[in-house]
Amino acid sequence: MTEKSSTGAGVFRDVINSIFEPGVNRGVMVVMNCAFMGLFAILVYLMFATRFNLHVCALSAIAILLFASIQWFVKEISAIKATQAAPSKRSQAKPKKKKL
DSSP: OHHHHHHHHHHHHHHHHHTTSSSOOHHHHHHHHHHHHHHHHHHHHHHHHTTSOHHHHHHHHHHHHHHHHHHHHHHHHHHHHHHHHHHHHHHHSOOOOOOO
């Protein structure tokens, strides 16, 4: 039980710390993904309850596209950060002497 409570506290701590740090950390992504899963569950229920109303289907499509675009954007930002961090590691290595 202590693992679950510490994980929950870790996600909560990550979300609070993300206010003061640039970028998106793991805790924010977990909370955002849970919120989208709740939204998808409600939209699926509404689709069945309204017998696939056009408006509910359109909102579901918009929500899916929004979720996919946010996931893609976060992955691109993390890839850019990784490529920017790689040259700084290379510059810290000792430069090789060139032979004349």
